[in-house]
Amino acid sequence: xxxxxxxxxxxxxxxxxxxxxxxxxxxxxxxxxxxxxxxxxxxxxxxxxxxxxxxxxxxxxxxxxxxxxxxxxxxxxxxxxxxxxxxxxxxxxxxxxxxxxxxxxxxxxxxxxxxxxxxxxxxxxxxxxxxxxxxxxxxxxxxxxxxxxxxxxxxxxxxxxxxxxxxxxxxxxxxxxxxxxxxxxxxxxxxxxxxxxxxxxxxxxxxxxxxxxxxxxxxxxxxxxxxxxxxxxxxxxxxxxxxxxxxxxxxxxxxxxxxxxxxxxxxxxxxxxxxxxxxxxxxxxxxxxxxxxxxxxxxxxxxxxxxxxxxxxxxxxxxxxxxxxxxxxxxxxxxxxx
Amino acid sequence: xxxxxxxxxxxxxxxxxxxxxxxxxxxxxxxxxxxxxxxxxxxxxxxxxxxxxxxxxxxxxxxxxxxxxxxxxxxxxxxxxxxxxxxxxxxxxxxxxxxxxxxxxxxxxxxxxxxxxxxxxxxxxxxxxxxxxxxxxxxxxxxxxxxxxxxxxxxxxxxxxxxxxxxxx
Numbered sequence: 001x002x003x004x005x006x007x008x009x010x011x012x013x014x015x016x017x018x019x020x021x022x023x024x025x026x027x028x029x030x031x032x033x034x035x036x037x038x039x040x041x042x043x044x045x046x047x048x049x050x051x052x053x054x055x056x057x058x059x060x061x062x063x064x065x066x067x068x069x070x071x072x073x074x075x076x077x078x079x080x081x082x083x084x085x086x087x088x089x090x091x092x093x094x095x096x097x098x099x100x101x102x103x104x105x106x107x108x109x110x111x112x113x114x115x116x117x118x119x120x121x122x123x124x125x126x127x128x129x130x131x132x133x134x135x136x137x138x139x140x141x142x143x144x145x146x147x148x149x150x151x152x153x154x155x156x157x158x159x160x161x162x163x164x165x166x167x168x169x170x171x172x173x174x175x176x177x178x179x180x181x182x183x184x185x186x187x188x189x190x191x192x193x194x195x196x197x198x199x200x201x202x203x204x205x206x207x208x209x210x211x212x213x214x215x216x217x218x219x220x221x222x223x224x225x226x227x228x229x230x231x232x233x234x235x236x237x238x239x240x241x242x243x244x245x246x247x248x249x250x251x252x253x254x255x256x257x258x259x260x261x262x263x264x265x266x267x268x269x270x271x272x273x274x275x276x277x278x279x280x281x282x283x284x285x286x287x288x289x290x291x292x293x294x295x296x297x298x299x300x301x302x303x304x305x306x307x308x309x310x311x312x313x314x315x316x317x318x319x320x321x322x323x324x325x326x327x328x329x330x331x332x333x334x335x336x337x338x
Numbered sequence: 339x340x341x342x343x344x345x346x347x348x349x350x351x352x353x354x355x356x357x358x359x360x361x362x363x364x365x366x367x368x369x370x371x372x373x374x375x376x377x378x379x380x381x382x383x384x385x386x387x388x389x390x391x392x393x394x395x396x397x398x399x400x401x402x403x404x405x406x407x408x409x410x411x412x413x414x415x416x417x418x419x420x421x422x423x424x425x426x427x428x429x430x431x432x433x434x435x436x437x438x439x440x441x442x443x444x445x446x447x448x449x450x451x452x453x454x455x456x457x458x459x460x461x462x463x464x465x466x467x468x469x470x471x472x473x474x475x476x477x478x479x480x481x482x483x484x485x486x487x488x489x490x491x492x493x494x495x496x497x498x499x500x501x502x503x504x505x506x507x
Contacts, residue, residue, distance in 0.1 A: 001369045003348055004348070004369060006348075006351060006412075006414050031410055031411060031412060031415065032392055032410050035371070036410060040391075050414075050415050076404075100392075100481075101479075102395060102406050103410075105405060105406050106406045106407070236476050237479040333468075
């Protein structure tokens with residue numbers, strides 16, 4: 001690892017001030033992604049700002065019934081919290097689908113949504129990567145791209161966002177609270193991450209100096225009709241090839257409300273509210289789910305090694321919607337297809 | 339004093355750790371991982387360096403009772419923490435029940451991943467989220483065993499979970 005200095009501020013404002021003043025400074029909390037990237041020399045902070053002393057560890061349901069997650073609550077604390085398991089089982093399930101118990105014990109909620117892509121070219125400093133070194137090109141476009149995007153990509157970047165938690169948060173209409181030099185603001189989850197366009201180095205829409213302080217997830221009416229399906233090369237501890245966060249409300253056999261977000265297919269969790277709206281009132285059955293999958297994946301393109309996702313993704317969507325419809329429990333430890 | 343990538347001088351930091359029950363006052367560089375501190379500075383080489391990237395679990399230790407990858411943990415960030423390594427599990431000559439179970443069930447071949455497996459399994463038992471074999475398998479998935487002793491590792495963990503269940507009236 002390159003040498004770096006260490007600071008431990010005592011307030012969000014202090015941390016934001018250091019971050020704004022020093023372009024080579026970076027925030028660290030759980031460290032499970034940043035320390036890894038520093039070891040690979042992919043990122044070289046001059047100073048790391050340890051925010052683990054800040055009071056951002058809440059997990060609570062507020063007076064509106066919304067779940068308030070502190071940025072520094074760990075993934076494990078969040079996923080196993082009784083309120084989260086009872087009211088937001090999709091979120092708990094998605095978190096437990098990711099990483100390993102050791103990593104979830106260290107990784108924080110803020111860090112989870114800010115983690116960087118696992119694109120091989122991003123990690124390999126001998127290869128071109130517009131996200132790591134803007135203007136150097138995209139090695140994955142014509143290269144090893146089994147894990148890569150089929151939706152929303154650009155000629156400059158076909159990387160995918162690796163988080164499972166973020167896919168659930170997208171489906172559940174979460175909001176991210178950030179604080180920085182220009183004060184506090186809340187960002188709708190759909191606007192938090194961005195598509196690569198011609199600026200793939202920017203994963204999200206935060207401004208320099210801003211820090212994630214919390215995530216708010218509204219109450220939902222989906223009951224047991226929410227599920228997280230993750231398909232990957234091995235049964236646990238691997239990133240998604242395709243994942244689906246699906247939730248629905250059913251009235252007399254018809255879809256009354258529908259939410260679907262996809263992981264492993266784009267630079268951000270893939271969700272299209274206008275497509276969901278088109279399917280309200282349709283019967284909750286396989287024909288409808290198949291038509292929905294085709295509509296949600298409209299425009300998807302493969303890049304060679306990831307062409308299989310064009311077939312895998314619609315099947316995963318149909319499967320997840322059938323599970324959500326049936327209210328099938330979604331224990332990430334159980335690998336049996338029910 | 340060393341310099342950062344941007345040329346500024348970098349100070350060492352004083353931290354206090356309780357390691358296997360013993361209070362230690364240490365001075366560390368910001369970039370020293372907990373794993374390197376244990377192995378290189380404190381001669382606690384029971385904790386192993388496998389991949390050094392959080393992918394294999396060989397470096398698993400318990401920090402404040404929770405299992406984590408010590409290779410992805412900067413020591414400077416753990417000021418005040420209690421660390422338990424494989425060296426700290428036995429009580430004198432009496433092995434920890436998980437160590438006994440690993441021997442009883444022949445849960446290793448080369449042994450390189452074993453300290454991490456055992457610390458991880460102790461963490462798993464403390465967490466209380468695994469009962470059935472498939473749950474043990476899922477919640478031990480952060481520890482890779484290249485010899486492939488997985489079946490016997492699950493046997494060992496299951497046996498300890500069974501002993502604990504038996505102890506509860």
